Amino acid sequence: KNEVEQSPQNLTAQEGEFITINCSYSVGISALHWLQQHPGGGIVSLFMLSSGKKKHGRLIATINIQEKHSSLHITASHPRDSAVYICAVRGGSQGNLIFGKGTKLSVKP
Amino acid sequence: GAGVSQSPRYKVAKRGQDVALRCDPISGHVSLFWYQQALGQGPEFLTYFQNEAQLDKSGLPSDRFFAERPEGSVSTLKIQRTQQEDSAVYLCASSLGQLQPQHFGDGTRLSIL
Numbered sequence: 103k104n105e106v107e108q109s110p111q112n113l114t115a116q117e118g119e120f121i122t123i124n125c126s127y128s129v130g131i132s133a134l135h136w137l138q139q140h141p142g143g144g145i146v147s148l149f150m151l152s153s154g155k156k157k158h159g160r161l162i163a164t165i166n167i168q169e170k171h172s173s174l175h176i177t178a179s180h181p182r183d184s185a186v187y188i189c190a191v192r193g194g195s196q197g198n199l200i201f202g203k204g205t206k207l208s209v210k211p
Numbered sequence: 212g213a214g215v216s217q218s219p220r221y222k223v224a225k226r227g228q229d230v231a232l233r234c235d236p237i238s239g240h241v242s243l244f245w246y247q248q249a250l251g252q253g254p255e256f257l258t259y260f261q262n263e264a265q266l267d268k269s270g271l272p273s274d275r276f277f278a279e280r281p282e283g284s285v286s287t288l289k290i291q292r293t294q295q296e297d298s299a300v301y302l303c304a305s306s307l308g309q310l311q312p313q314h315f316g317d318g319t320r321l322s323i324l
Contacts, residue, residue: 144316198259200256204252
């Protein structure tokens, strides 16, 4: 069993829809990251959180430490949001990240 | 530049050749991480440097993989006697400290023929 599980694996949405991507983890962590990866490989860090909720523009990330679960929400989705969204947890003693397999999001106009 | 820079962006090599992948971290970033991302998978940890010291190399898949950061800035990941299973995107990330947000490069896509 992977230490970080994401769902769904693939997600197709219509422009304007509210989107939720889920992440569950099985290890103790000091922080959880949500990352965005576009075709070509570049990764952008969206959020780093260790408790509660963070919001940036149309993106909202929440984490429940007791339940070992986090969600990434996108409001009013747009085709430019199409990318792979990766959940990663920092559990290693050296700060290295343990990644989920990613959720491929496609937003249709 | 302002971000993490990796070179080359693409590398094609024949099985058995040695390759070297370069990472230029953000200036002043103490921590540097290497990750390997196979097609359709999430990245996996390879190794970690704090300045010039390689503090964790537990993720290196075999002794054919070697990483260095001799002056605590630029890092090189070397793969000797490449195999087809080494084909992947190799990502470098740097951060101010080991518990700070990591900034990723665009990766090097390695294809072994």
